[in-house]
Amino acid sequence: MGLLTNLKDSISRVTDGLFAADEPKRIGIYGPPNAGKTTLANRIARDWTGDAVGPESHIPHETRRARRKENVEIERNGRKVTIDIVDTPGVTTKVDYKEFLDHDMDKDDAVRRSREATEGVAEAMHWLREDVDGVIYVLDSTTDPFTQVNTMLIGIIESQDLPALILANKTDLPGSDVQQIANAFPQHETIPLSALEGDNMDEVYTKIAEYFG
């Protein structure tokens, strides 16, 4: 009986390993607009594949369609993790074209961007429901993390039992407050970084391998 159980476990481990090798985990990079999600996605993609994922911008909702970079192979401490990175549009509960007017944009373009941003949020939520195996949640550490969007998204991620890594981005900026983010979500580990400067990326990769490997 014990022999049979051991054999079964062995087969199970082998098949799990095979599936794991065949199908990279799909990791969604989520967060509010302008948190630095695309900057992080580009940083990861450039570091491990040499390519970028999409254009970065200081104008909110630059990413209005989910972009995927497949088969990003991250090697950490002798361990290889292959993931698909999904850079998602910033999630928000309100989109107003007027916020784009300050960025040298005429009204028509602003209205169009607003509509596309709304579609992007819908897409991001759809991906969260259907298509991601884990989440990297990116927050701007210079802003207040206690928002409806953050609370709701983290709640959804937890309810799905998805592995989630919370990143406190923009630590290179003067107003950065990593502790505030750690306090907001004490049930999760918070990793500080500057995706723009590449600060603390080593720890980020270690945690990615640990959480999603």
Add this chain to the structure above:
Amino acid sequence: MPHQCTTCGRTFPDGSKEMLSGCPDCGGNKFQFKPASETTDEQPSPGGSQSSSADRRPATDSRPAAGDDDATAADDASTPDSQQPESRSPDAGSRTPDAESRTSDAESRTPDDQVADANRSDSEHVRERTEEDVAQASARSDVVSPDELDRASRDVETDSPATEPGPDTPTDTEGPRPDIDDLRDELNEQFESIRIVSPGKYELNLMELYDRQEYIISLQEDGRYVIEMPDAWGISDE
């Protein structure tokens, strides 16, 4: 003998119900109406006025005939019960008070009238207070030509967009606005996951977006959505 079967010649008294399901003798369903007296009513026969106006209207789809059409419309409205097909009665009732819309009213009725005339000429003439005149005889005996039918159908196509907003021509330019607003409200009720506050302003219910099975792919400028239906629902399902 106001009614005579055109097939076997049998006659029926005015108001006879025998012929309502066809001629009892030959089964024919075409009857000729011959009024008992030639004394005219105070107004011209409805069939006559309608058929003549129908002849006239396709050629005159602008103002000069408005006066005549007004009279026709008034005639129509004054005897809706006896002369209008049931489906038109409410229409006539609702349109008549709208004085400004008389012209477009008359124009938009043209195809109806032609169809009605065709029905009259083809089927029984059980109208009361109808007087025989040239136009009626023509309407009853002549077959409508394919050209006329074609023209009538084109009138419907071309007239309806022009006549529909006709009554409120001054607000014509902002005519579509209320429709879009209505549509927006309607969609907001159906899809509370995205509320369109105004063009370019949206409010999103994240939980609803997350919970919905269908995926909103794109928002149209007029407030419509394109959604991707879950595969399991099947493409053939509308």
